[in-house]
Amino acid sequence: MEKTINIATKVLVVALFTMYSYSHPAYAQTVQADVPIPYKSLTPQVESTIENTAIIALRHISQARSDIHQRALAAARRELAEAVRLMDSIRDNLSTSPAKNFIEVARKHLEYEQARQVLHDLPPIYASLEKVSVYLPTDRAKTHLDRAKAHLEKNDKRAADRELVLTGKSLIIIEVEVPLLRAQQYVTKAQGYLAAKNAGKADKALMSAELRAMALYNGVNSPLTQAHQNIWLAFRNYSTAKGTDVGAYLKQARNYLGKAAAARSEAGKEEIGTLSQEVAKLENTLATEGRIAESALKSALEKSEALAKRTASYYSAGLSEAETTLGGERSLIEARMHVSFAETYQVTTSEPDKAIRELDTAVSYLQKAAGSKLADHADRKKIRSIVSMLQALKANPGKNDATVQERYETIQEELSGIKLQEELSDLSQEVR
Numbered sequence: 001m002e003k004t005i006n007i008a009t010k011v012l013v014v015a016l017f018t019m020y021s022y023s024h025p026a027y028a029q030t031v032q033a034d035v036p037i038p039y040k041s042l043t044p045q046v047e048s049t050i051e052n053t054a055i056i057a058l059r060h061i062s063q064a065r066s067d068i069h070q071r072a073l074a075a076a077r078r079e080l081a082e083a084v085r086l087m088d089s090i091r092d093n094l095s096t097s098p099a100k101n102f103i104e105v106a107r108k109h110l111e112y113e114q115a116r117q118v119l120h121d122l123p124p125i126y127a128s129l130e131k132v133s134v135y136l137p138t139d140r141a142k143t144h145l146d147r148a149k150a151h152l153e154k155n156d157k158r159a160a161d162r163e164l165v166l167t168g169k170s171l172i173i174i175e176v177e178v179p180l181l182r183a184q185q186y187v188t189k190a191q192g193y194l195a196a197k198n199a200g201k202a203d204k205a206l207m208s209a210e211l212r213a214m215a216l217y218n219g220v221n222s223p224l225t226q227a228h229q230n231i232w233l234a235f236r237n238y239s240t241a242k243g244t245d246v247g248a249y250l251k252q253a254r255n256y257l258g259k260a261a262a263a264r265s266e267a268g269k270e271e272i273g274t275l276s277q278e279v280a281k282l283e284n285t286l287a288t289e290g291r292i293a294e295s296a297l298k299s300a301l302e303k304s305e306a307l308a309k310r311t312a313s314y315y316s317a318g319l320s321e322a323e324t325t326l327g328g329e330r331s332l333i334e335a336r337m338h339v340s341f342a343e344t345y346q347v348t349t350s351e352p353d354k355a356i357r358e359l360d361t362a363v364s365y366l367q368k369a370a371g372s373k374l375a376d377h378a379d380r381k382k383i384r385s386i387v388s389m390l391q392a393l394k395a396n397p398g399k400n401d402a403t404v405q406e407r408y409e410t411i412q413e414e415l416s417g418i419k420l421q422e423e424l425s426d427l428s429q430e431v432r
Contacts, residue, residue, distance in 0.1 A: 050090055050176060051217055057086040058213040061187065065206050068199045076202070077194055080187055083209075087184050090216075095135055096171040099128035103168045106148075107161055115155045122149055125167070132171075137232060137301070141170035166409065174309045175219035179316035183212035215315030223263065224272070224311050227256035228304040231279070235301045239294060250283040253304070260307075268310070271337075275303050299349045306340035328372030329419070335365035336415050342393070343408040352397035359394045363387055369418075379418055386414050 060083040067076035091097065106121035125145060129138045148163035172178075186209035193202035219225060234249035257276040261269050278300050285292050313333045342358035345351040369375060370383045389411050393404065 049093055050220060053086050053090050054213055054216045057083045057090075057183075058210060058217075060086065061206055061209050061213060064190070065203055065210075068194075068203050068206075071199070073194055073197065073199065077191065080191055080194070080206075083187055084184065084191075087180060087187070090180055091177065094173060094176065095132045096173060099125055099132060099141075099171055100168050102128055103164050107164050110157050110161050110164075115152045115157050115160065118157075118160070119149065119152050122152075136171075136173070137236075138171070141167050144170060166413070169413070175222065175225045175312045176216060178312050179212045179215035179219055182316040183209050183216060186212060212316055215312075219312050219315050222308070222311055222315075223256045223260035224304070224308045227253045227260060228301075228308040230256065231297075231301045231304045235294075235297050238292070238297060247283060247286050250279055250286070253300075254279045254283065257304075268307070271303075271307060275300060275307065278303075295349050299344050302344045302348060303341060306337045306344075309340070310334075310337045328369045328374045331365045331369035331372065332415060332418060335362045335369065336412065338362040338365065339390070339408065339411055339415065342390075343405075346393070346397055347400050347405055347408070350398070350400060355397045356394055359390050359397075363390055366390075382414060382418055386411055389414075 060079045064076040064079035064083070067073070067079060102121065102125045106118055106125065109118045109121055122145065126142070129141055129145070132138060144163045144167040148160045148167065151157075151160035151163060186205045190202040190205040190209065193199070193205060230249045230253035234246045234253065237249065238246045254276055257272055257279065261272045261276065278296070282292050282296060282300060310333055313336070314330075317329050317333070338358045338361045342355045342362060345355035345358060366383050366387055370380045375383070389407060393407060
């Protein structure tokens with residue numbers, strides 16, 4: 001009986017994947033056609049859907065607030081239920097959704113199947129990653145999936161599960177999913193307050209949800225996100241020797257970086273300006289010599305990703321990048337960016353002196369975060385552990401192997417698990 005169920009499950013997975021492949025002809029046409037692709041993480045159709053859905057969800061949230069002020073709490077609950085449904089649909093319609101769902105299928109099978117049986121779940125994941133690689137970098141996800149496969153072959157289910165989790169995390173579309181998660185968290189808090197008939201706190205939570213819904217809309221269209229997308233397209237075309245549009249993509253990226261810098265005060269302007277100069281240098285070298293160092297192009301890609309993530313994190317946290325007072329959450333955001341820069345200098349371009357500088361800066365921000373009034377004992381313990389890992393990397397900045405790369409991945413994972421945002425923390429305590 002169990003064997004029959006397993007066979008049926010495998011057949012269903014293959015059937016679903018086949019249906020997915022043939023029901024998305026736009027993907028196939030895009031892969032086959034050797035033409036410039038205008039977006040990284042989102043197809044034009046998906047981007048438009050996300051924007052429209054975010055606006056409609058925002059409308060329902062604002063209507064819920066109106067209902068609350070009119071004491072129509074039942075109507076407010078209905079509006080929030082619809083907002084939740086719409087926000088869930090955004091995540092379900094992302095280009096990465098099939099791969100993530102196949103990953104969850106494999107993780108479920110790990111709970112009750114033999115490790116080698118779960119190997120049969122990996123081909124659909126690999127194929128899904130290949131499809132979305134047209135729009136976003138999947139190298140890191142593929143690396144984790146390769147590791148999961150190796151662990152399954154060794155019958156190490158626990159290690160395989162961890163790598164599958166990291167595969168999924170590598171596919172997070174930061175400009176969409178981070179503000180989306182925060183918006184959903186605040187709507188959930190508001191629903192809890194409404195259930196407790198606490199209209200005032202529900203309205204306060206929904207004010208924050210509105211900010212995050214707008215962040216979702218703005219994040220997709222931010223100049224830094226657009227710059228990152230164009231640098232990715234330049235890297236993709238150059239590394240695969242497919243396109244002649246690398247210079248055009250670099251020029252577009254530089255223009256977007258200029259817009260991003262112009263929209264800022266001092267905060268973040270230096271890093272954006274430095275990256276813009278690096279992109280201009282790549283553009284000039286390509287035009288005069290016909291080739292550029294792939295590591296330099298990859299460095300620009302990684303830095304643009306770190307800067308885009310930084311902006312998305314500020315959007316979703318409801319913080320201003322121009323603020324001069326360093327709160328706990330702001331310090332964590334800055335630390336994450338500098339850890340990313342350090343990894344680029346140590347792993348990608350082999351510049352140990354610059355890696356040390358970025359590691360020191362990251363440690364400084366983490367120490368500020370640890371001193372925040374919002375940091376509890378557990379937070380400070382995690383931060384001390386992260387600082388120790390950063391110091392270990394600093395002790396040998398010229399080392400660049402799989403262990404170093406895994407250490408950086410662990411640090412980023414640990415950092416993402418620390419939340420020091422005052423507003424959400426307060427709401428969490430109140431609703432319990």
